[in-house]
Amino acid sequence: MSKRLILAACLALPIGASAAAAPRVEVTRFHVGDPARSGTIAVEEMPGNPDISLEFRTYAAAVAQEWQRVGFTTAAAPAASDYVAQVAFRRSFRPTGAPRNDRPVSVGVGGGIGSGGGSGLGLGIGINLSGKPKDMVTTELQIQLRRRADSAVIWEGRAMTQARQGSADAQPVTAAQKLSAALIGGYPGESGRTITVK
Template identity: 80%
Template sequence: MSKRLILAASLALSLSACATAIPPVEVTRFHIGDPARSGTIAVEEMRGNPDISLEFRTYAAAVAQEWQRVGFTPVAAGATSDYVASVAFRRSFRPSGIDRSSDKPVSVGVGGGIGSGGFSGMGVGIGINLSGKPKDIVTTELHVQLRRRADSTMIWEGRALSEAREGTPAAQPGLAAQKLSAALIGGYPGESGRTITVK
């Protein structure tokens, strides 16, 4: 086999590995009949989640970027926006062993939680796996609500969820934030009330 063919085969395998490394995202959206397609927008933390962490800012930035891609404009500093996009996210961990009948997810507070009550943060050490057991599955959820600022009417809402094995690129906050935001807001407003899988 020539060097060119070997190089081409290696490249194809590496691209295939990258494609399968990023898991699909489950997306559900709801909206009024014809939601806004443009206007100024401010991205804020969803009410009830006061902890603004660095990781939360990663998700907020990814969401803001996707709103720009579908036609909205970031609000200028000191100005009042036409719309408010409220953002919350949650990461949870569960063992990936064969017997999952007794598995219970462990939620880890990292800057936002879904629901009015949020969730309690727990300190979980993530280090070298000395037990030899498979790594945990990380579930990441993103929840975004779009409201008209003038009357606080919610015109669009969506949730996105993905799972990845702990320690893989897809489980890292930066990649997860981009993937979930793009899947959720891409194709805005999307079909209301339907759950789809975005690869």
């Protein structure tokens, strides 16, 4: 094989590897029967979580946009909406190459989503100046859709994705949009099934 062909093959490897490693979103949803398909909705922070203002607004905006796509209308007066979408999110950081049983560094605290597992709320920013491989960032989004009249949960779901720290997919705005679209898209989805969305 000529040196030119070897060089071309070497240059092609990172491109293929990057394409294969494109982040995916793991989604799990739960509901009983056929939940509501329309009505006014307000997006609120899940109770028990700290006020994180700007970061929450990033996720709230993405979530509200996706509810509109599936037939709901953003309430002009949030306190009088038919439904409330309660939102929590968490970002955690795991050093590249760390064993999977090592606990990642998490940013955020939170309550639970009804079908098992803890939830969290928070957003962290890390800067790596050491030249070492960047951390993997895991971002989780959890939503509970409740009727405002009786506070009953009619639908809930969790979405999670991973991306390398510093990449476009690890940025808060991109992660919020990607997770919201994957979780709410196809609403209400199959209850109790975990799927992977590209």
